[in-house]
Amino acid sequence: MNSPVTIIGAGLGGLVLARVLHVNGIPSRVYEADPAPAAREQGGLLDIHDHNGQLALRAAGLMDEFRAVVVPGRQTMRVLGQDGTVLMDKADDGTGGRPEVMRGDLRQLLLDSLPPGTVRWDHKADGVRALGNGRHEVTFAGGCTVATGLLVGADGAWSRVRPLLCDATPGYAGTSFVETYLFEADTRHPAAAKAVGGGSMIAPSPGKEIFAHREIGATLHTYVHLTRERDWFAAVDFTDPAAAAARIAQEFDGWAPELISLITDADTAPVLRPHYALPAGLRWDRVPGVTLVGDAAHLRAPNGEGANLAMLDGAELGKALAGHPGDTEAALAEYEEAMFLRPIQEVTFEGFEVRATDSEGNPAQVLLDMINEQGR
Numbered sequence: 237m238n239s240p241v242t243i244i245g246a247g248l249g250g251l252v253l254a255r256v257l258h259v260n261g262i263p264s265r266v267y268e269a270d271p272a273p274a275a276r277e278q279g280g281l282l283d284i285h286d287h288n289g290q291l292a293l294r295a296a297g298l299m300d301e302f303r304a305v306v307v308p309g310r311q312t313m314r315v316l317g318q319d320g321t322v323l324m325d326k327a328d329d330g331t332g333g334r335p336e337v338m339r340g341d342l343r344q345l346l347l348d349s350l351p352p353g354t355v356r357w358d359h360k361a362d363g364v365r366a367l368g369n370g371r372h373e374v375t376f377a378g379g380c381t382v383a384t385g386l387l388v389g390a391d392g393a394w395s396r397v398r399p400l401l402c403d404a405t406p407g408y409a410g411t412s413f414v415e416t417y418l419f420e421a422d423t424r425h426p427a428a429a430k431a432v433g434g435g436s437m438i439a440p441s442p443g444k445e446i447f448a449h450r451e452i453g454a455t456l457h458t459y460v461h462l463t464r465e466r467d468w469f470a471a472v473d474f475t476d477p478a479a480a481a482a483r484i485a486q487e488f489d490g491w492a493p494e495l496i497s498l499i500t501d502a503d504t505a506p507v508l509r510p511h512y513a514l515p516a517g518l519r520w521d522r523v524p525g526v527t528l529v530g531d532a533a534h535l536r537a538p539n540g541e542g543a544n545l546a547m548l549d550g551a552e553l554g555k556a557l558a559g560h561p562g563d564t565e566a567a568l569a570e571y572e573e574a575m576f577l578r579p580i581q582e583v584t585f586e587g588f589e590v591r592a593t594d595s596e597g598n599p600a601q602v603l604l605d606m607i608n609e610q611g612r
């Protein structure tokens with residue numbers, strides 16, 4: 237392949253693809269909407285699994301770099317009851333298969349692994365069109381265009397490339413996160429810090445859960461997970477942080493104060509993050525010269541797998557292209573068949589390793605079922 241592969245989106249999926257192509261001697265250009273690498277906060281800890289995300293990093297030849305950014309001790313996992321009772325506490329002995337890294341560190345190590353100039357920042361794809369014979373043209377905000385023989389949409393949930401393949405669009409998944417942070421928690425919020433422990437903590441209940449991570453230092457990053465319709469959240473005034481926190485906390489009436497304080501004592505305004513998903517089992521007929529990786533192809537409500545699968549998609553596509561020199565269509569067909577067949581969600585929730593056939597993959601429900609089965 238002589239002309240560069242055109243990748244839209246410099247998220248984890250697109251960057252792993254660019255890197256695996258690079259180690260196989262295939263040039264690529266990644267066009268990213270963000271104006272600069274640090275333009276946007278990249279989010280918190282991600283656990284990178286030995287059976288998907290780490291396989292991708294291995295294919296990218298970046299395992300040493302990955303190990304260097306792992307945050308020690310953060311695989312510690314505990315499950316708490318609503319009254320704060322510790323139901324399960326699994327220490328991080330350093331041998332677990334899901335080390336935690338800051339998403340920004342992972343993205344940066346991938347960026348650093350690419351030849352200078354591979355990523356074209358400030359290139360938001362606005363439109364795409366077929367030119368015939370498997371070629372496509374991308375138009376960027378500002379008007380410049382690029383024509384390509386291989387276009388890969390790694391541009392996430394609201395992909396501009398996806399319409400070339402199918403007409404599916406994400407719909408509200410019925411759940412949302414409300415996100416909060418507590419800083420210097422060991423000294424400023426000791427009860428909450430003790431409840432979360434050294435890694436991750438989940439307090440599950442049907443239709444709602446509180447999940448928190450200890451990030452770098454003593455920052456507690458909490459995701460309150462609620463199964464509610466959009467209208468319900470629309471009635472919460474998120475422009476008034478204290479009132480919003482109080483309203484969300486009301487859903488956990490009677491729960492242990494140290495759990496509720498993760499919401500009401502937050503040092504940041506609560507942020508609503510609605511979850512969207514593409515139809516489960518989405519697939520399309522082969523369209524010459526174009527494909528998708530990651531959320532663009534199979535967006536799900538967060539279940540601990542999305543980033544891992546995006547990276548694996550990128551690596552598998554890179555390997556398929558390297559394995560079929562001169563036959564892009566064979567590579568894309570091979571890649572897509574395997575990608576479509578990864579629908580069985582591997583709901584791998586920290587200390588648990590659960591293979592669920594439920595394509596919605598609701599970790600809280602899986603967790604509850606397990607706890608109930610254990611007679612707790």
Ligand SMILES: Cc1cc2nc3c(=O)[nH]c(=O)nc-3n(C[C@H](O)[C@H](O)[C@H](O)COP(=O)(O)OP(=O)(O)OC[C@H]3O[C@@H](n4cnc5c(N)ncnc54)[C@H](O)[C@@H]3O)c2cc1C
Pocket residue numbers: 244245246247248249250267268269270281282283359360361362390391392393394395396413509529530531532538539540541542543544545546
């Ligand atoms: C709150 C939350 C928590 C999560 N936690 C986890 C977790 O713990 N573990 C896990 O595995 N997954 C997690 N996920 C899911 C994970 O974030 C996604 O599945 C993953 O980021 C998908 O990677 P991607 O590369 O496909 O897309 P993205 O990460 O969305 O990257 C897409 C890139 O494309 C760029 N882009 C978008 N549109 C355009 C355009 N038109 N032109 C050019 N560039 C464009 C974007 O700026 C972005 O850089 C979580 C998701 C959320 C919302």
